[in-house]
Amino acid sequence: MTKNWTAIKGALSGFSRVQLLGLVQDLYRADPNNQDFLHARFLVSDEGTDLSPYKKRIKAAINPSRWDAPIKYRDARRAISDYNKARGQLGETLELMFYYVKCGNDVTLEFGDLGETFYSSMGSMFGSIVKKISVQADPELTATWLDRLEKEYQRVASTGWGYGEELGSYLEDLRSSQA
Numbered sequence: 001m002t003k004n005w006t007a008i009k010g011a012l013s014g015f016s017r018v019q020l021l022g023l024v025q026d027l028y029r030a031d032p033n034n035q036d037f038l039h040a041r042f043l044v045s046d047e048g049t050d051l052s053p054y055k056k057r058i059k060a061a062i063n064p065s066r067w068d069a070p071i072k073y074r075d076a077r078r079a080i081s082d083y084n085k086a087r088g089q090l091g092e093t094l095e096l097m098f099y100y101v102k103c104g105n106d107v108t109l110e111f112g113d114l115g116e117t118f119y120s121s122m123g124s125m126f127g128s129i130v131k132k133i134s135v136q137a138d139p140e141l142t143a144t145w146l147d148r149l150e151k152e153y154q155r156v157a158s159t160g161w162g163y164g165e166e167l168g169s170y171l172e173d174l175r176s177s178q179a
Contacts, residue, residue, distance in 0.1 A: 033082060040086035049092050054079045055099050062103040067111070073121045076100055090132065094145065097129045098152070105156045108163075119163040123170075130170045134177040142178050149174070 036053040061076035104122040
């Protein structure tokens with residue numbers, strides 16, 4: 001038997017509405033990440049999606065409570081990816097990406113030099129934010145985010161490993177895209 005989506009879809013095609021709801025309930029109860037997914041997909045208020053579960057995962061991965069715990073970049077990026085699969089609203093995605101960088105900047109400001117892998121990951125995420133904003137060609141979106149990104153850049157402008165320069169270069173690209 002092949003284990004893939006087509007096989008699952010075939011099995012589900014015979015389910016009644018009650019059986020499908022029961023299955024979704026079982027998945028909901030099985031894993032907190034499933035709960036976060038369903039909340040993000042279906043329980044959106046006028047203020048938007050509750051991003052706190054995703055932010056909690058990002059912070060735990062980038063800025064763990066134990067100072068000697070490893071930074072888990074993949075887990076933090078997976079939180080953003082999981083949100084995108086659930087809802088994928090641009091403004092909220094940018095918010096989570098920005099939070100990733102902010103958590104990383106908090107770590108480097110507290111503990112100092114963290115090495116090339118760390119700064120490469122933070123710079124890459126900052127660059128991804130700038131790229132997503134630039135692609136939209138929306139002056140209002142750009143202006144809103146440019147101010148926030150510049151303030152965050154100012155916090156770490158003098159950081160080593162070329163990190164401050166990298167963020168500054170991305171900001172210059174964003175400013176140029178406005179012209």
